[in-house]
Amino acid sequence: MANDEEPPFPTPILPYHRAEYPAINPTRPELSSKGKNVLVTGGGIGVGADIATAFARSGAAHIGLVGRRANHLEANKAAIEAAYPGVKVTALTADLADGDSTTAAVQRFAAATPGGKIDVLVANAGHQSALAPFDSVARDDFWTSFEVNNRGTFDLLRAFGPLAAPGAVVLNVSTGMVQRQYMPGSPSYHASKAAAIVLFNYWAFEHPEVRVVHFHPGIFPTEMGNKTTEALGFEMPQDNPNLPGGFAVWAASPEAAFLGELPPRFVWAHWDVDVLKSKAAEIKADPNLFAFNLTVAGSPSG
Template sequence: MADEQPPFPTPVLPYHRKAYPAIDPTRPELSSKGKSIFITGAGSGIGAEVASAFAKSGAAHIGLGGRRLPNLEETKAKIASSHPNVKVHIFQADIADEKSITEAVASFASQTDSGKIDVLVANAGYSAPGGTVDKFDPEELKRNFEINVFGQFNTLRAFHPLAAPGAVVVHTTTGLVHTSPFPGQVAYQSSKLAATRIFDAFRSENPEIRVIQFHPGLPVTDIYSTISKYAGPIPTDDIDLSGAFAVWAASPEAAFLDGRLVWASWDIDSLKAQASELSADPFKYTVGLLGFPKF
């Protein structure tokens, strides 16, 4: 059910706080049957939920990438217990290490039926403990950019030669990229904003690959904890919203959102009603300078 009073200003209503029937991964229209899905940051939180949602949608192969092997094994075990027909592969990899993520993506592709990857969910991210600009640890700022910017760059480079025809990239970003600055979030907010441009560039250079970036809502995760420490209590969302929306974003139904940045909380039927408007306005739901001439 939609939330009648959204916790944030929103251009799309209804506003959802948890998964709802239109984005149910078991809907036949959202089926990922026969497809191979690679997910970074898949050991816990949103990444693990996205993996579970793709398993529900019938994916043939799911690759789980992440730094912590026990977490990846736990995610794999949960999927195996409920969806034994899905082949789940785990890869201990750090996206900030180009060699590590390149080898993981290549290894996964070699184990799929086609030798290619249909969907990349670039979900891995990092948020420093937080702090004001004058007191922030420069090494923590560097770490944010190593993962959230260079790591995404490495991931896209690893994926590109292995993308299947009609491949889709889904990037888990944050609504903070277009909100006012949040106190104490100089590293996370600025690095995630920079990352959106990495994906924008990739999409412009590879028009045959659909790219959708989305804010997954605010489930209780490690990153949520670092943000709320400085910003104060923020209304949270059910984590199933992020997984279900990621599956929908990778489906043909969401093709009209290619190149856009949207929120998982935005009602998809309302978004669909804007398809013609979006076709005529390539800048709506993108990151840019308000009022800058279109070209």
């Protein structure tokens, strides 16, 4: 599919992009991350690695890569440092299901930065259990999704809060699945990612000085993406890996400040950012516009 063809899903924002385009090119001066310290969980491979690379392209001073597998972290660290020699990269082995491990990784990264503060936190690490119907999914595998996607979120945000720099941004790399009522074989991933949005929102209301944005990164042949494809039995439309990276850099920039209005907004990396900016006043005025604010429908209390 070309970058701006009709989308495969209903969408409120067009054009619908499948790859990086000029407005989200990380090298745009308006999107510069110069001097910033960026921490990316799940930063060794897949979407997290692509996002980390995009922040390097935008001139970040120091990038922390958090993940369970040291070999992937070290490989991405070497690749980024070779391509962008002015960027410092730190590999931090940690398991988000282990609160002490998560806290230690966040603190080690902050301690290695000038001033000991973090400007951008990209919460990308996640777990998807083997896809199976509700009644047959393995119990331990099911709950591992909640251990990583929810307990991990809790521990990550608790560790990050005291170390957030003035004007810090948190990007929750979520999934468009949370906007569907049902996805075959995905009870744990679907439910835990939806619950994670509530956790990020609670934290955002108690930390209004930090901008929080949720976004769907796209569909890619990652370990988790392949599980979905196998379960559905057909190929999902694939996006270019540079899409979520460019979008993340844009979402952390001043141009996206309007998405930081409480409650935090949920957007898709596919959506054209110039169109989003043109609707900034509407988005700020109506949290429920285009389902940018995910809530249980029908509540009279807002």
